[in-house]
Structures are given as C-alpha cells and as structure tokens.
Amino acid sequence: MRVFETYSEDETIAVGEEIGRGLPSHALILLIGNLGAGKTTLAKGIVKGLGAAAPEEVSSPTFTLIHEYGDRVYHVDLYRIDEEREVRSLGLDELLDRDAVILVEWGERFPNLWPPNRIEIRLEAIDDTRRITVTPA
C-alpha cells in the first residue's frame, strides 16, 4: 500500500503521473472517492504518466461513459449507471482481456464485475487536501 498527500490539483496530477509511469501494460484501476474527490484529476496524471495523452485531453467520461486515449488506455465513469446489467452491456469484458490499462470511476458500485487482480486507489478530501491510497501496489 502506498499513501500520498496532495494540496492542489497540480500535485494530484503529479502523483497520478508517478503512478502511471509504474503501471504494467495490463491493469484495471478502480478510482474510489466521493464527488469531487479528485478521481478525474488523478486520471489526468495517470494517463500522462502512461504517455497516452496530455492532461488537458482527459475529461470525465460522464456522458459518453468510456473515453479512449491512444489505443490502450480506457477511462470509464459509471456514476450515471444504476444497474449491473447496463455496465455489462458496455463491453468492458472485452477491454479487460486486452493488453490495456482501464481506469474506472465509481467502479466500487458494482463489486461483482471486477477480477480480483485490480488496483484500487482511494481518494479522501478535506478542504484542498487529498489523501490518496493505492492498494496493493
């Protein structure tokens, strides 16, 4: 388990970048935290660290549900989805089989869907401070 503490959006992006640089080419990452905790901000850094896109190109996939950066990084936001059945219809199983990195916001709402070998990143917010806990890596 690794723990980081950040005090600004830029610092959270920098932590994401560090996490992204150390990821294997095949990884599922659940980004867990309340509204505004910094899940999308951290994703910007992770995508940058993976060399897939610049932070400005990363935004919340709230309406389109899945964003693709390059050909092997996917970013999913399940906030607006209520039923497991709907998530299954997105074709994530196929993505999970690929040599790809998949970042999922609000994935913890559907605990049955994910393989056990995943990375969970929890973000807790107090004012502008974010405590970021990465397990297991």
Ligand SMILES: Nc1ncnc2c1ncn2[C@@H]1O[C@H](COP(=O)(O)OP(=O)(O)OP(=O)(O)O)[C@@H](O)[C@H]1O
């Ligand atoms: N240390 C910090 N790290 C990251 N964001 C911070 C920090 N301090 C303040 N913020 C603010 O918190 C917000 C984080 O927004 P972000 O979209 O990343 O959250 P989110 O968890 O993806 O939210 P949602 O649940 O709506 O998808 C931004 O408005 C950002 O400016």
Ligand SMILES: [Mg+2]
């Ligand atoms: Mg978000």
